[in-house]
Amino acid sequence: MSFFAIAGQMALGSRLRQLAEVVTNDAQKIYDLYGVDIDARWFPVLFMLLQKDSASISELAEDIGQTHASISQIVKEMTKRGLIKSGKSKHDARVTVVSLTPKARKMSDDLTTQCSDINSALNDVFKSINCNLWNDLNAFGYELNRKSLYERVKTIHSQNKQANISIVDFNADHQDAYKALNEAWITQHFKLEEADRIALENPFEYIINKGGYIAIALFDDQPIGTCALLKMDDSCFELAKMTVSDSYRGYGVGHMLGNCVIEKAKTLGAKRIYLESNSALTPALELYRKLGFKRVSGYSSPYQRCDVQMELFLGCD
Secondary structure, eight states: OHHHHGGGGHHHHHHHHHHHHHHHHHEEEEHTTTTTOOOGHHHHHHHHHHHHOEEHHHHHHHHHOHHHHHHHHHHHHHTTSSSSSEEOOOTTSEEEEEEEEEHHTTTTTHHHHHHHHHHHHHHHHHHHHSSOHHHHHHHHHHHHSOOHHHHHHHHHHHHHHHEEEEEOOOGGHHHHHHHHHHHHHHHHHOOHHHHHHHHHOOOHHTTGGTOOOEEEEEEEEEEEEEOOOOOETEEEEEEEEEOOOGGTSSSSHHHHHHHHHHHHHTTTTTTTEEEEEEEOOOHHHHHHHHTEEEEEEEOSSSTTOOOEEEEEEEEOO
16 A cells, blocks of 8 residues: 555645656656757746746746745756846846847747647646646645645644643642742743742742632643732732743643633632733733733832733723
């Protein structure tokens, strides 16, 4: 049984490369058949220059959809074969343009006949398989331009990760992980301050026993993230100590933690949630905005790193 029969459509890239090699090999034989003395790789450049008087390398690269370096290499090869000549643009002397030599333009009639016959042969193939592969490939390319295969796989990968992530209430078994996760992100960006040490070394005394709450994100029962609510008064809580392990960022864990503590704050009777952050933490600030927080100012903070303050009024737009 062949690799492609076993792997199926996930081997699409390899299958397309295989088919491209088959078509390219046949293409070279077809050029020889019609007496068109070129390398099959040169066809896009030759074809476009037959449509234009001249063009720059950048223009050809854009028209054909290949890299500047690739087109430049093809132009060099065609120049050595006496098929392309270079000159300055009529509109901008700083720009070099290329055009076909008389030798290349003599191929026009044979190439036109060849292209017509190739189209007829391909139509016969498409009729045999009852599809218009060219239109389907265009539609396929449109979809990949709209959202790349990488982005689509990344979304599924993230969803699979999220399916194994749960948010649970903090307990004594989580204390070491809670401290380690927070120390890791703080020391990555800033320095550990006294207020951090108090909150991290005494989570029950400093947060939970005062009416606060700590959420722990678990992946397969291993702590990967955390977020806390510190009670400021009967109607206001502070969102603090939110962090996610580097290995699990990008999977929506922060959003899950944020939604969890917001809902918890509502059950605790909160009317407002306040938070402090730093302007250098762009992803975190974007997350807070998505959760509904808005910038405020004027509050005192125990943290030197704090230069951003935000708040969320619960039950308000």
